[in-house]
Amino acid sequence: MTHTLNPTTTRRHPVNVRDVVVEDAFWGPRQQQLRATTLDAQYDQLVATGRIGSLALTWTPGSDEPRPHPFWESDIAKWLEAASYVLGTHPDAALEAKVDGVVAALAGAQQEDGYLNAYFTVVAPGERFTDLRDAHELYAAGHLIEAGVAHHESTGKTTLLDVVARYADLLVSEFGPGGAHEGGYCGHEEVELALVRLYRTTGERRYLDLALAFVDARGTTPHYFDVEQEQRGTAGFFGAMFPQRGDRRQEFLEYNQSHAPVREQSQAVGHAVRAMYLYSAMADLAAETGDEGLRGACETLWTHLTTKRMYVTGGIGDSRHNEGFTRDYVLPNDCAYAETCAAIGLVFWARRMASLSGSAQYVDVLERALYNGVIAGVSADGQKFFYENPLASDGSAVRRDWFDCACCPPNLARLEASLGSYVYAASADSLAVDLYVGSTVARRLGGADVRLRQSSSSPAGGDVALTVSSSAPAVWSLLLRAPSWARGTAVSVNGEATDAVVGEDGYVTLRREWADGDRVDVAFDVEVRRLYASTHVAADAGRTALAYGPFVYCVEGVDVEAPVHAVVLGDSALEPVLPASEVVPVLVGPASVETRGSADDAVLYSEARAPRRDVELTAVPYYSWNNRGASTMAVWLREG
Structure with missing residues (x-):
């Protein structure tokens, strides 16, 4: 397929983060905490878990060193991207020294031909680009490229940009016309949008062409993942985890959005983060080339996602099973997956759709996801994180300081550090x-x-x-x-x-x-609102959610002397009340809770309706829940 560049020059683009100074009562302290605490804590985790050390390429079989993993570079890269944004607006010698050290380690790990991945250099050196479906090789490369662009734009240095450009040139030679892996594409999308960013920074058309090639090849037949598996002769890096791939072929093609050519896709399916990164790249490419097929697919996919498969918090992906989507209107609350990275990905896609169209409808969704589904992923002290973001909890959900698969913490950091680019x-x-x-x-x-x-x-x-x-x-x-x-x-x-x-x-x-x-x-004119789900959403039938401004609210068990599922809202309105030292109000007002006496505890079913008692209810912003110890929680409340 031949593409020409889009001549349109009047489209509005995000303002570069270095040209915006955030001085906000809400975001200012969060960014200060990121600079003072979160980035250091994440760097320490990257060191302690062996990620940064793996770049020395000293691991050998039987070594006491942590065995490198195929996508460790992606965690390092997202931290570098976040730190680079910070350096662009708030120079810091100590942080700059850490960044320079990591950049030097990456440069030292880069192979003569430009390749950069510790796992495939010391653990499986003969398996480079043989398992694109599972191994996340190009996904990690994409994050490295994004970090290189951010580092250059924020600091003016080319040390990391030069490294990632060399890697990108290798990808062009391997996956471009006549390359050994022409027609291949990654099982976890990300490199596509990264290559567009690299093109915009360098002006080198070959990077845009490769991004187009990756997107155009996806979902075509014969399926590249089938071809590479036959050539490889093994089930792949995650093959043992998915023995049922053959029996559920369509589901696994949808998992990585390779079930159909991208311009023919009309439903948001599969792994939610992968989908968001793909759709973001499609929007970028539509903007750069004027490709109406890509734009039309993005608009169709957007409508499907936001009208049938998005939580009220802007969270997406209802199932832990595939970390993504299942069926229309299936939006359970207590087992919602709603991965933090997926909400972040929705912010990325929404920003690109807003730039492509000039329509505020996309920013409305961006804002919903940002103020709810995204920042709920980090604790008030900036050091603990949610991977999953349920809309109801029995009290067992708690944030953690790190994960084996640690995509969410540095992803949060890079979004929060780049907030200024979303304001204008x-x-x-x-x-x-x-x-x-x-x-x-x-x-x-x-x-x-x-x-x-x-x-x-x-x-x-x-x-x-x-x-x-x-x-x-x-x-x-x-x-x-x-x-x-x-x-x-x-x-x-x-x-x-x-x-x-x-x-x-x-x-x-x-x-x-x-x-x-x-x-x-x-x-x-801002008022407390009650939100109601479509009648197709069984999980929310007879329930309402509270909202004020961009914030969705929830009720925590620590604020009511009863299980949160027993709370019932009446007709009386709740009012915003601003607690001391806070900038976002809580909502306070009358409600009732259903209670039974201790004598009824042994009775599972009864002909008598549970009596109600009046309470003064306090609802808190959803993003702030689980900061006062383990507690039950609910966003959707009974009404009646």
């Missing part, structure tokens, strides 16, 4: 405010050097002020997203109310000549 999107003469996060952004707009300072009462608050600093008067457009959770939006410029309305794209657009000192005030 820009073109040559427009700047869109996508997230209401206290911050300052610097851009060249309308021929002038512009700084826009945003201050916000809180992520859930209704008041936002934007102040313009400009080197000269200039004409450009300021776009303000009208969040789906706002009942109404009012905008004033320099104290005068405007008649601006929310457009079909979901933004209020203000195009005028902006001068130094201009001020825009935005007021959103």
Whole structure:
């Protein structure tokens, strides 16, 4: 298939993280904690578990050293990406020394031809690129490439970029036209979107072409994974874990989205993280080439996911069995998988769809996932993490400081460190405010050097002020997203109310000549909302979820003297109450709980309805649960 570059230049793109300084009451402390605690704790884990040490390539059979794993480089790379973003906005000599040390270790582990993977260098040196389905080789390469791009863009150094470009050149020679593995693609998508990032940074078209080749080959017949298994003669790296692959062929093809050519896919299936990374790459490639087939598939897949397979928290993937999707409207709460990385992947895809379309609907979902399904994955102290994010718990779910498969902690770190790039999107003469996060952004707009300072009462608050600093008067457009959770939006410029309305794209657009000192005030009407699931979702029948601003709420057992499943909401409204030293309110109001006396404890069924007693209920933001010890929890509450 021949692709040409898309000539469109008016599309808004995310502002680079280094051009945004976050000064937000909610996100500022979280980013400070990331810099002061989380990155160091994760680095220590990378050292303690042998990941960084494996780059010395000293492991031998029978060695006391931890045996390298095929995707260890991906964990290292995500940490490097997060640390690089931090260095771009908050220079730190100690952190820079750690980063430089890891980069040097990666450079030292790189082979003469550019190859870089400790497992396939010292554990299985003859098996390079023989198990693309299972071994995560290209997945790890993709994360290394992303880290190299981020490191260069944030620090100006080319030390890691040079390493990953050499590796990417090897991939081009191996998987490009005439290569030994032409037609192959990775079982866990990621390298595709990484190659697009590398193309955008270097301008080298061969990286974009390889990303297109990977995406175009996926799902075509004969299936590459069948071909490589026949050539290999073994079941693969994870073969012993999936002996039923032959009997459930379609399910396992869907698992890695290789069941059909990507432009023919219409349902979000299989492993949720893999799907998000694939769809992100498809959106990127549609933007770069103008490929309407890719764009149309993305839009169809988006509609399917967000209307039939997404949790109210923005979590995705209902099943632990495949770490992904099963059937439409199957969204159980207590056994929800909703992997943290999957919600992060949804943020990535949503950002790309917003750039591709200019529509705020995608940012609405991005915001839902970010403030709920993503940040619930990290504890209040920044040192413990959820892999899975259920929407109800019997008290057994607790965060952990690390995992054998440690994809989520550094993924959280790199997203949080790059938050600034999600707040604004820009073109040559427009700047869109996508997230209401206290911050300052610097851009060249309308021929002038512009700084826009945003201050916000809180992520859930209704008041936002934007102040313009400009080197000269200039004409450009300021776009303000009208969040789906706002009942109404009012905008004033320099104290005068405007008649601006929310457009079909979901933004209020203000195009005028902006001068130094201009001020825009935005007021959103924010209320406590009750959300109801589709009647097709059996798990949520007769229940409601509470929301305020972008936050979804839950009830924890520590706040009620009864099991959370016994809580019943009546008609009375809950009100937002701001606890001392907090910036996000809790919701407080009357409710009831069903109780039985101790004499009834031995009775499993009864003709008598359980009596109710009135309680003062406190609901907390979902992201904050499990920070006060083990506790039961529920997002969806009974109503009646």
